[in-house]
Amino acid sequence: MCSNMPPLELAIQFHGHICPGLLMGVRVAEFARDYLDISPDRDEELLAIVETDSCGVDAIQAILGCTFGKGNLKFRDFGKSVYTIASREKNRAVRIAQKYQPHPHPDNARFRELNLRKELTEAEAAEKEELLGSIFERLMTMPFAEMFDWREVEPEIPAKASIFPTVQCSVCGEGVMEPRACLNGQLYVCPDCV
Numbered sequence: 732m733c734s735n736m737p738p739l740e741l742a743i744q745f746h747g748h749i750c751p752g753l754l755m756g757v758r759v760a761e762f763a764r765d766y767l768d769i770s771p772d773r774d775e776e777l778l779a780i781v782e783t784d785s786c787g788v789d790a791i792q793a794i795l796g797c798t799f800g801k802g803n804l805k806f807r808d809f810g811k812s813v814y815t816i817a818s819r820e821k822n823r824a825v826r827i828a829q830k831y832q833p834h835p836h837p838d839n840a841r842f843r844e845l846n847l848r849k850e851l852t853e854a855e856a857a858e859k860e861e862l863l864g865s866i867f868e869r870l871m872t873m874p875f876a877e878m879f880d881w882r883e884v885e886p887e888i889p890a891k892a893s894i895f896p897t898v899q900c901s902v903c904g905e906g907v908m909e910p911r912a913c914l915n916g917q918l919y920v921c922p923d924c925v
């Protein structure tokens with residue numbers, strides 16, 4: 732990963748667009764980096780457990796280098812904006828949870844509404860740009876403690892991702908990682924063919 736790029740730029744480039752969710756993720760990644768005093772992951776020194784699969788997770792991947800492909804990004808499908816970042820070297824972990832906000836900021840709601848439209852008038856496009864500017868300003872400067880709660884937790888760091896042998900599915904003929912295949916008598920069957 733080209734680390735000369737500022738974290739925010741890395742996140743935007745990776746995610747493809749700039750949006751409120753991504754910015755929240757940037758704040759989380761930068762906070763975790765400073766709190767644990769860590770540098771971006773190269774070879775699974777870090778582990779991220781995320782409880783959402785929305786925009787913010789891309790900032791975690793781009794900035795902290797915890798990625799799906801390396802196996803050090805774990806997804807717990809809880810639908811919560813909660814991120815646990817652990818460092819193998821430091822043997823420490825921090826759990827960061829977005830505070831519940833019963834009333835989202837009106838700017839965010841309006842931005843989302845405009846964002847979902849297929850076509851925007853010139854005035855609406857300008858409004859959207861302006862909203863994004865003020866959302867950016869607010870989310871990047873708001874004190875972290877107003878947005879998130881955090882606490883140090885016991886790091887549960889598994890062994891580095893293992894590599895499993897590939898076996899052949901007896902139905903479709905495609906290869907499948909052995910632990911994901913079922914055995915039908917002596918024959919392997921992939922999850923797609925079960």
Ligand SMILES: [Zn+2]
Pocket residue numbers: 746748749750752753786
């Ligand atoms: Zn997004």
Ligand SMILES: [Zn+2]
Pocket residue numbers: 900901902903904905920921922923924
């Ligand atoms: Zn199959």
